[in-house]
Amino acid sequence: MNSEIAIFLDHVWVKYDHRIVLENISLKVSSREIVSIVGPNGGGKTTLLNTILGFKEPFKGKVSVFGVRPQDIEKNGMIGYLPQTSPHDIQFPVRVFDVVAMSRYGRKSFLGRLNGEDRDLIVDSLKKVEMADFQSHHFGSLSGGQKQRVLIARALALRPKILILDEPSTGLDSVAQDQFYQILQKLRVDEKLTILMVSHDIGVVSGIVDQIACLNKQIHFHGNPKEGIPSEALIEVFGRNVQFVLHDKNCETCEKGL
Amino acid sequence: MIALFGSQFFQNAFIMSLLLSILFGFFSFFVIMRKMAFLGAGIAHTAFGGVALGVLMGINPFYSSLVFCIVAAVLVGKLTQVGHVSYDTGIGIFFSFSMALGVFFIALKKAYAFDLSGYLFGNILGVTRFDQFLVLIVVLVCIPVMFGYLHKILFLTFDEKVAAVSGVPTQMLDTLLLVTLAMIIVISIKIVGIILVSALIVLPASFGMLISKDYRKVIGSAVGYTLVIMIGGLVLSYYLDLPTGAVIVILGTLIYFITLVLSKLKSG
Ligand SMILES: Nc1ncnc2c1ncn2[C@@H]1O[C@H](COP(=O)(O)OP(=O)(O)O)[C@@H](O)[C@H]1O
Ligand SMILES: [Mg+2]
Numbered sequence: 001m002n003s004e005i006a007i008f009l010d011h012v013w014v015k016y017d018h019r020i021v022l023e024n025i026s027l028k029v030s031s032r033e034i035v036s037i038v039g040p041n042g043g044g045k046t047t048l049l050n051t052i053l054g055f056k057e058p059f060k061g062k063v064s065v066f067g068v069r070p071q072d073i074e075k076n077g078m079i080g081y082l083p084q085t086s087p088h089d090i091q092f093p094v095r096v097f098d099v100v101a102m103s104r105y106g107r108k109s110f111l112g113r114l115n116g117e118d119r120d121l122i123v124d125s126l127k128k129v130e131m132a133d134f135q136s137h138h139f140g141s142l143s144g145g146q147k148q149r150v151l152i153a154r155a156l157a158l159r160p161k162i163l164i165l166d167e168p169s170t171g172l173d174s175v176a177q178d179q180f181y182q183i184l185q186k187l188r189v190d191e192k193l194t195i196l197m198v199s200h201d202i203g204v205v206s207g208i209v210d211q212i213a214c215l216n217k218q219i220h221f222h223g224n225p226k227e228g229i230p231s232e233a234l235i236e237v238f239g240r241n242v243q244f245v246l247h248d249k250n251c252e253t254c255e256k257g258l
Numbered sequence: 259m260i261a262l263f264g265s266q267f268f269q270n271a272f273i274m275s276l277l278l279s280i281l282f283g284f285f286s287f288f289v290i291m292r293k294m295a296f297l298g299a300g301i302a303h304t305a306f307g308g309v310a311l312g313v314l315m316g317i318n319p320f321y322s323s324l325v326f327c328i329v330a331a332v333l334v335g336k337l338t339q340v341g342h343v344s345y346d347t348g349i350g351i352f353f354s355f356s357m358a359l360g361v362f363f364i365a366l367k368k369a370y371a372f373d374l375s376g377y378l379f380g381n382i383l384g385v386t387r388f389d390q391f392l393v394l395i396v397v398l399v400c401i402p403v404m405f406g407y408l409h410k411i412l413f414l415t416f417d418e419k420v421a422a423v424s425g426v427p428t429q430m431l432d433t434l435l436l437v438t439l440a441m442i443i444v445i446s447i448k449i450v451g452i453i454l455v456s457a458l459i460v461l462p463a464s465f466g467m468l469i470s471k472d473y474r475k476v477i478g479s480a481v482g483y484t485l486v487i488m489i490g491g492l493v494l495s496y497y498l499d500l501p502t503g504a505v506i507v508i509l510g511t512l513i514y515f516i517t518l519v520l521s522k523l524k525s526g
Contacts, residue, residue: 053423081423092291092416093473102416105409106424111402138471158424 004031004066006162006194007052012061014044014051021047023218025061029211031161034188034195036205039215039237045198046084048215049166052196053081066161077107080155082148084166084198090140096150097135100125103157125153128190129183145176149183156191163187165197169204181208202229268496270390271382271449275488277397278449278458281442283481284404286462287473288435291415293345297334297436298459300349301443302452304330307356309377309447310363319377320392324444326356331436339429380451380503382492393445400438407431412473449488450503457507458484465514468521487513 007029014022021044029035037045050056051063054070063070066078104118114122126132129149134142142150148168155163165184169177185208188195199205206212206225214221214229214237221233289298308326312319334348341348364374376384404411413421414428422428443455450458466480491506498505 053419055419055422077423077425079423081420083417083419088416089291091467093467093471093476094412094416095472098412098473099416102409102413102421103424106413106421106426108409110406140471154420 005029006031006033006066007196008062008064009048009052010062012051012058012063014047014056014058016047021217022051022058025215025219027213027219027222029194029196031194032188032192033210034184034197034208035211035213036209037196037198037213037215038200038202038205040200040239043216043237045215046166049164049196049198053079053164077103077158078161080152080158080160080163082151082155082163082165082168084170088139088147092140094139095135096126096131096137096139096142097122099139099150100154100157103154107158121157121159122153125156126150128156128187129153143176145172145180148172148176148180152183152187156187160193162194162196165195167198167200169199169201177204184208202234267383267385268492270385270387271492271502272489274385274390274393274445274449275492276485277393278442278446279484279488280481281397281400281404281438282446282458283462283466283484284477285435285439285442286459286464286480286484287466287477288411288415289439289459290463290467295456295460296346297331297349297439298443299456300334300353301327301331301440302447302455303353304356305444305447306377306452307359307363308444309452310360314363314367320389320444323447324441327440327444328437330356331440332433335433335436376451377447378451378453379501380447380449380454382449382495382502385448389445389448396441396445400442403434403438407434411435450506451501454503454507457510458488461487461507461510461514465510465517468514468517483510483513 005028007027009025009027012022012025013020014025025048037048039045047056051058052065052070054072057071100122101114101118104114104122105112123132123135126135129152131146131149131153134146134150139147139150152163152165152168163184169180172180181204184195184197187193197205197209202212202225209225211223212221212225212229213219214233216237220236221229223229289295305323305327308323309319311326312322315322330352334345334352337343337348337351338345373381373384375381410421410426411431413424413426414431418428439459443459446455446458462480462484463476465483466476466478469479470476487506487510491509492502494500494509495502495505
């Protein structure tokens, strides 16, 4: 397998004001791997993604994405990103096609318009998430799972090398969740994508990822979940409610505070 | 009607309204979608301090209010980025500070009889060739900018973080939006006045949203609506001999509510 390093964090420390949120984080994600970061709310998962995306700068340590500093990645569109809470107003007057088209417009020059190739890419991206039939639907009228898939299509329309997803399955029912994860697995193979996904649902995620990193300020465990995660690490990260996290797929207490 | 169009001041105001409608229709959409309606009111009120300063120093109040508003718009943007304050709070601070400065400046210039109500409520009789020329310049600058960046601004408005990761220069566009908004507001104060200009920021896109769920049509109908209310208001106010700004806003509000009722009836 290709062992090129997609994401590399080398002893990274991050703070907000004077509070340290990420402590000595080292993480290596190889190209075409699918990796999940799990941890409790407030554990620093979103902050870690913000650091990789260049929104937040560490005060110590180094971050690189395919060898490039995060501050420079914005320009080349190699990262497709799905933020945690989609802030979209359901009234926002855009069709599904328009939402995916945004990615293409983002990379156009001043006055740039879509060409045939862009349109094909947009429709193609929608097909990959099984949403091509909804092209002219109003985005706000879709279900949560459908919206998430459209937003994945928008990320794919960038032709990214990496997908970064922040709790993409939150708020989806279990059928929509299963469908979503199936699509991700397929994309990973077909599109040769590296996927970094935040989740607080170890149970579901364990079955599909190559690596899992348990994060609560520090990374307490980092490895292949199929080989077993030491229970001390889980308790360190999740506290005593760890049983909930592991067994109850639709655990409501895990969602608290979101 | 012939007499009406024959008069110079009316021609000036007519052309100005025509040009401004396009800008208001467009910007209204982004202001509404970004939930910055209060920003329009804030910038307009900030203009008051600038107007008073111009009067005090004996320079054209247009220039001083333009500088005031652009500086305020940019500072509000910076304050929200750096100081973790919301737009509303940032604007609230500037808005009242600038109004207070305005009152202060006017008090300093004791002996001056100053057409306060003209600035507060608009006075199309005060529209000059020079104003018209300024509007033309602003329009010539803003229209290519808005069409050139339409989709990038749409992306930014829809989802700022993702837009940034996807190659949209979000901070530059943010500032650009604020500065253009400030310019448009300042140049339209002559017609509608400081108090009423915020209606032109809020109403057009709100109307457009009743018409369609496709942003192209929303923007298009917002522009059409603004044209109708500005030109309609201008003509009506001439015949009824009433303040133009007030007539425009009343007409606009009536059309908005009638359309709202009709669209509710239609959708059952
Ligand atoms: N913009 C911010 N300013 C200050 N503190 C923040 C900010 N964003 C996150 N934090 C703090 O950093 C910690 C980690 O948050 P976050 O990365 O969002 O956790 P998670 O995504 O794992 O729930 C939390 O304590 C949170 O309060
Ligand atoms: Mg988070």
